[in-house]
Amino acid sequence: MAKDGITPRAKDYSQWYLDIVREADLADYAEVVRGCIVFKPTGYAIWESIQAGLDSRIKESGHVNAYFPLLIPKSFLTKEAEHVEGFAPEVAEVTRAGGEELTEPYVIRPTSETIIGYFYAKWVRSYRDLPVLINQWANVMRWEMRTRPFLRTAEFLWQEGHTVHATEVEAEAETLMILDDVYADFIEKEMALPVLRGLKTDSEKFPGALRTYCVEAMMQDGRALQAGTSHNLGQNFAKAFDISFTDQANTVQFAWTTSWGVSTRLIGALIMAHSDDDGLIVPPRLAPIQVIVVPIYKNDAEKALVMDAVKRITTGWKGTIRFKIDEREHLTAGFKFNEWEVKGVPVRIEVGPKDVEKGSVALARRDIPGRDGKSFVPQDGLTERVVSLLAEIQDALYQRALTFRAEHTRTVTSYDELKAAIETGFAVCWWDGDTADEKRIKEETRATVRCIPNDQPGGTGTCIYTGRPATKTVVFARSY
Amino acid sequence: MAKDGITPRAKDYSQWYLDIVREADLADYAEVVRGCIVFKPTGYAIWESIQAGLDSRIKESGHVNAYFPLLIPKSFLTKEAEHVEGFAPEVAEVTRAGGEELTEPYVIRPTSETIIGYFYAKWVRSYRDLPVLINQWANVMRWEMRTRPFLRTAEFLWQEGHTVHATEVEAEAETLMILDDVYADFIEKEMALPVLRGLKTDSEKFPGALRTYCVEAMMQDGRALQAGTSHNLGQNFAKAFDISFTDQANTVQFAWTTSWGVSTRLIGALIMAHSDDDGLIVPPRLAPIQVIVVPIYKNDAEKALVMDAVKRITTGWKGTIRFKIDEREHLTAGFKFNEWEVKGVPVRIEVGPKDVEKGSVALARRDIPGRDGKSFVPQDGLTERVVSLLAEIQDALYQRALTFRAEHTRTVTSYDELKAAIETGFAVCWWDGDTADEKRIKEETRATVRCIPNDQPGGTGTCIYTGRPATKTVVFARSY
Numbered sequence: 001m002a003k004d005g006i007t008p009r010a011k012d013y014s015q016w017y018l019d020i021v022r023e024a025d026l027a028d029y030a031e032v033v034r035g036c037i038v039f040k041p042t043g044y045a046i047w048e049s050i051q052a053g054l055d056s057r058i059k060e061s062g063h064v065n066a067y068f069p070l071l072i073p074k075s076f077l078t079k080e081a082e083h084v085e086g087f088a089p090e091v092a093e094v095t096r097a098g099g100e101e102l103t104e105p106y107v108i109r110p111t112s113e114t115i116i117g118y119f120y121a122k123w124v125r126s127y128r129d130l131p132v133l134i135n136q137w138a139n140v141m142r143w144e145m146r147t148r149p150f151l152r153t154a155e156f157l158w159q160e161g162h163t164v165h166a167t168e169v170e171a172e173a174e175t176l177m178i179l180d181d182v183y184a185d186f187i188e189k190e191m192a193l194p195v196l197r198g199l200k201t202d203s204e205k206f207p208g209a210l211r212t213y214c215v216e217a218m219m220q221d222g223r224a225l226q227a228g229t230s231h232n233l234g235q236n237f238a239k240a241f242d243i244s245f246t247d248q249a250n251t252v253q254f255a256w257t258t259s260w261g262v263s264t265r266l267i268g269a270l271i272m273a274h275s276d277d278d279g280l281i282v283p284p285r286l287a288p289i290q291v292i293v294v295p296i297y298k299n300d301a302e303k304a305l306v307m308d309a310v311k312r313i314t315t316g317w318k319g320t321i322r323f324k325i326d327e328r329e330h331l332t333a334g335f336k337f338n339e340w341e342v343k344g345v346p347v348r349i350e351v352g353p354k355d356v357e358k359g360s361v362a363l364a365r366r367d368i369p370g371r372d373g374k375s376f377v378p379q380d381g382l383t384e385r386v387v388s389l390l391a392e393i394q395d396a397l398y399q400r401a402l403t404f405r406a407e408h409t410r411t412v413t414s415y416d417e418l419k420a421a422i423e424t425g426f427a428v429c430w431w432d433g434d435t436a437d438e439k440r441i442k443e444e445t446r447a448t449v450r451c452i453p454n455d456q457p458g459g460t461g462t463c464i465y466t467g468r469p470a471t472k473t474v475v476f477a478r479s480y
Numbered sequence: 481m482a483k484d485g486i487t488p489r490a491k492d493y494s495q496w497y498l499d500i501v502r503e504a505d506l507a508d509y510a511e512v513v514r515g516c517i518v519f520k521p522t523g524y525a526i527w528e529s530i531q532a533g534l535d536s537r538i539k540e541s542g543h544v545n546a547y548f549p550l551l552i553p554k555s556f557l558t559k560e561a562e563h564v565e566g567f568a569p570e571v572a573e574v575t576r577a578g579g580e581e582l583t584e585p586y587v588i589r590p591t592s593e594t595i596i597g598y599f600y601a602k603w604v605r606s607y608r609d610l611p612v613l614i615n616q617w618a619n620v621m622r623w624e625m626r627t628r629p630f631l632r633t634a635e636f637l638w639q640e641g642h643t644v645h646a647t648e649v650e651a652e653a654e655t656l657m658i659l660d661d662v663y664a665d666f667i668e669k670e671m672a673l674p675v676l677r678g679l680k681t682d683s684e685k686f687p688g689a690l691r692t693y694c695v696e697a698m699m700q701d702g703r704a705l706q707a708g709t710s711h712n713l714g715q716n717f718a719k720a721f722d723i724s725f726t727d728q729a730n731t732v733q734f735a736w737t738t739s740w741g742v743s744t745r746l747i748g749a750l751i752m753a754h755s756d757d758d759g760l761i762v763p764p765r766l767a768p769i770q771v772i773v774v775p776i777y778k779n780d781a782e783k784a785l786v787m788d789a790v791k792r793i794t795t796g797w798k799g800t801i802r803f804k805i806d807e808r809e810h811l812t813a814g815f816k817f818n819e820w821e822v823k824g825v826p827v828r829i830e831v832g833p834k835d836v837e838k839g840s841v842a843l844a845r846r847d848i849p850g851r852d853g854k855s856f857v858p859q860d861g862l863t864e865r866v867v868s869l870l871a872e873i874q875d876a877l878y879q880r881a882l883t884f885r886a887e888h889t890r891t892v893t894s895y896d897e898l899k900a901a902i903e904t905g906f907a908v909c910w911w912d913g914d915t916a917d918e919k920r921i922k923e924e925t926r927a928t929v930r931c932i933p934n935d936q937p938g939g940t941g942t943c944i945y946t947g948r949p950a951t952k953t954v955v956f957a958r959s960y
Binding site: 097122 | 510513524545548549553570574625
C-alpha cells in the first residue's frame with residue numbers, strides 16, 4: 001500500500017522517483033533557470049554526508065583540496081581535440097561582464113581538466129614537484145537537453161580530482177586506487193550499494209581520456225547507474241597544456257595525468273537503490289538523522305512524564321547517535337511517523353505514557369515496513385540496542401541490494417538471451433565487438449556496455465554478437 | 481630580519497601582504513580569468529577550517545544548509561530598486577548556452593537574495609512555515625575593477641544565510657544573533673581576532689537592506705577590514721518577490737527577511753592581523769597543521785633512533801593534535817624550519833640524536849620568533865605540554881591583537897584629531913553628520929564610518945564634524 005502522493009514502483013518507476021524527490025522534500029525545480037534544481041535542506045543534508053565520507057577517504061589517500069576558477073577561457077576547450085568535441089556543444093558562455101562585451105568569451109566549467117591543466121603547467125617543473133594530488137569540490141554546468149532531479153541537471157555539484165604523475169604506471173595506479181579505495185569503498189560501505197568496477201569501452205570513455213574506469217550500480221528497475229568515474233588521461237592533457245617536468249636524468253618529459261569525479265547524481269542512486277513505495281530509505285551511516293524520537297501524549301501531565309523519559313533515554317547519545325526529538329506541538333504522532341518514514345530516517349522510537357510505565361519504548365525500522373519492523377524494547381540498554389540496530393540495518397540494506405543484483409544479473413550466451421536479460425537487469429557475456437557493434441546493439445535494445453569488469457573470469461569464450469573468440473567478458477544493461 | 485622574498489611590513493605593508501600570499505603558497509593569480517585567483521592547497525585548507533568553525537555555529541543556532549542555482553534571470557535583479565543599482569554594474573552575464581543565444585540572459589549570482597526570494601515565495605504559505613532558516617555555501621562573482629588576493633576577487637567563496645520571519649522583531653533578533661553568536665564568536669575565538677560589532681550608516685549598507693550590521697577588525701597597518709555583515713532586509717525583498725504568509729488571524733502579510741555572509745576575505749584578514757615579516761601566522765584553533773615535527777639526523781643509524789622517538793612521542797596524538805611529521809629526505813632541516821615558519825604552523829618540534837639521548841625535544845613557537853620562543857622540554861608529558869601550549873598561543877595572539885587595537889584606537893574630539901588618528905588606526909567620536917558629510921570626509925581623508933558600535937557610551941556629545949549635539953558615537957577608519 002503506497003503512501004499518498006507516491007506512485008507505486010510497480011506501476012511507474014519513473015514517476016515513483018519524481019514522487020519520492022517531491023514528497024521527501026529533497027529538491028525543487030528551478031523552472032526559472034533551465035534544467036537546474038534547488039537542493040532543498042533534506043536533499044542537501046544527504047549531499048553533506050556524501051561529501052564527508054568521500055572527503056575523508058580522499059584526504060586519507062594523500063590528496064589535498066584546492067579551488068580553481070569557475071570560468072574557463074573558451075579557447076582552452078579546443079586545446080584537446082576529443083575534449084572540445086565532447087563538451088563544447090553543452091557549455092554556457094559568459095560574453096558580457098561589468099557592463100562590457102568581453103573580447104574572448106568564458107565558459108562556465110563543465111569539468112576542469114583544461115583550466116587546472118593550465119595551472120599545473122606553471123606549477124610542475126621538476127620530478128620533485130610530483131605527484132600533484134589535488135581534489136576540488138565545486139559546481140559545474142552542462143547545458144543538458146533532458147534533465148531529471150539529481151540524475152541529470154544543468155548545474156550539479158561534485159568533486160573532481162586532478163593528479164599529475166611522472167610515469168604511466170603511477171597514473172594508472174592512482175586511477176585504480178581512487179576507483180577501489182575511494183569510490184567503491186565509500187559507495188559500498190556508506191551508501192550500502194554494491195558496485196561493479198570496470199573499464200569503459202571507447203564509446204563511453206571520457207572525452208580526452210586514455211582509459212576511463214567506472215563503478216556501476218544496479219537500480220531497482222534493473223537499470224545501471226554510473227556512480228563514479230576515474231580517468232587515466234595519459235599524456236593527452238599534459239601535451240595540450242604543456243605539463244612537463246625535468247626527470248632525475250635531467251631530461252624534460254611530459255607528465256601523466258588523471259582525473260576522477262562523483263557528483264550529486266549519487267543522491268539519485270541512493271533513492272533508486274533503497275527506497276520503497278512508502279518513501280525514501282537512507283542507510284544509517286549516511287543518514288543525517290539516524291533516529292527520530294517521537295514523544296506521544298494527550299495532556300500536560302503525560303507530556304511531562306514522557307518528555308522526562310525521552311530526555312533520560314537520549315542522554316549521552318550526542319556524538320554517538322545522530323538523533324532528533326520531534327517536539328512539534330501542532331502535529332499528531334501519526335503525521336510525524338509518516339513524515340519521517342517518507343524522509344527515510346532509519347529508526348523511529350516512540351515513547352508514550354504506557355511505555356514509560358513499562359520501562360520500554362517502541363522501536364520501528366524504516367527498512368522493514370509495518371509490524372514486522374516494529375519491536376518493544378527495554379529502556380535499559382537502549383543505547384547499545386540502537387547502535388547495533390543501526391549497524392544491522394546498514395548491513396541488511398547492503399545485502400538486500402546485493403541479492404537483488406545477483407537475482408537480476410544473468411550470464412548470457414546469445415544475443416537473444418541478452419535482449420531478454422536486459423529487460424530486467426544486467427547481462428554478462430563474452431565480448432569481442434567494436435564500437436559499431438555496440439552502436440547497433442544500443443539502437444536495437446537501448447542497452448550499452450556498462451563496463452568491462454576488472455574482475456574477469458579468465459580464459460576465452462565466444463563473443464555474443466560477432467561469434468568470434470573473445471578474451472573478456474562485459475556487462476550490458478540499460479542505464480540512467 | 482625578514483625572510484628572503486618577504487618585504488618587511490614597515491617598508492611596504494601592501495607588498496608584504498602579496499609576498500606572504502605567494503611565499504606561504506596560499507594562492508596563485510589566475511591571469512587568464514580576469515580578477516580571479518586559484519585557492520592553492522595551503523590557502524584552501526585555511527578556508528576549510530573557517531568553514532568548519534562557521535558551519536557548526538550556523539547549525540547549532542538552528543539553521544540548515546541548502547543549495548540554490550548559480551544563475552539568476554537578469555530581470556530578477558531589477559525587482560528591488562536599490563539592489564539592482566548596487567549589483568547590476570558588476571555582474572557577469574551568460575548570453576549563450578548549448579550553442580544558442582538565450583532569449584533572456586542570466587547573471588552569475590553576485591549574491592542570492594533575488595533567486596532565493598523567488599523560491600521562498602513558493603515555499604512560504606502559512607505562519608507555520610516560519611521561520612525559514614537556511615544557509616548556503618557557494619561561489620559568487622562580482623566583476624571588480626581592482627582585485628587583491630582574498631580581499632577582493634571577481635569570484636570568491638562564501639556562505640550566505642537567508643532567513644524568513646513573521647515579524648520585524650524576530651528578523652532583527654536573527655540579524656543580531658548571527659552577528660554575535662556566529663560571526664563575532666567565531667572570529668574572536670577561532671581566528672583570535674577581536675572585532676567591533678555595529679551598525680553601518682546608510683552609505684555603507686547593503687543594497688536593498690533596511691539595516692546592515694557588521695563586524696570590523698583592525699589590521700596591523702591600523703586599517704579596518706569588514707569581516708562579516710548581517711542584514712535586516714525588512715520587507716523589501718518580501719515585497720519584491722511576494723514572500724507572504726497567512727498569519728494566525730488568517731490575514732495575509734508580507735514576511736520579514738534577513739541575509740548574512742562571510743567570505744574567503746577572512747583569509748586576508750587572518751594574514752593581515754597576525755602574520756609577521758617571517759611569514760604567515762595561523763592561530764592554533766584554525767591551523768590545518770598545528771604542530772610540525774622535524775626529525776634531524778645525519779645517517780641511517782641516527783635516523784632509526786630519531787624516527788623511533790618521533791613515532792613514540794606522537795603516539796595517541798591523532799584526534800587530539802593536528803600534526804605532521806616532515807619525513808622528506810632531500811631537504812635540510814633548516815629548509816624545513818623555514819618552510820613551516822613561512823606557512824605559519826603554530827608549533828615546531830625538533831627531534832635530533834641528542835634530544836633522544838636526553839629524553840627531550842626542542843619546541844619552537846611560531847608567534848615568538850627566535851630564541852625567545854624556543855624551549856627544550858621532556859618527552860614525558862609532551863602531549864599535555866603541547867596541548868596547553870597551543871591554547872597559550874591562541875590566547876597570546878588574541879591578546880596581542882586586542883592590545884594592538886587598543887593602542888591604535890583614539891577617542892577624538894575634533895576633525896583635526898580625527899585626521900591624525902586615522903593615519904594609524906581607529907578614531908572614535910560623537911557623530912551627527914549625514915551621508916553628504918561622510919562623503920566629504922572620505923574625499924578629504926579616505927576614512928569612512930566603519931560602524932556605529934552596538935556598544936554605546938550613552939549620553940550625548942558634540943559631533944566632531946557638524947558641531948551639533950550627537951547621541952551616538954561612531955568609528956572612523958581607512959578600510960580594505
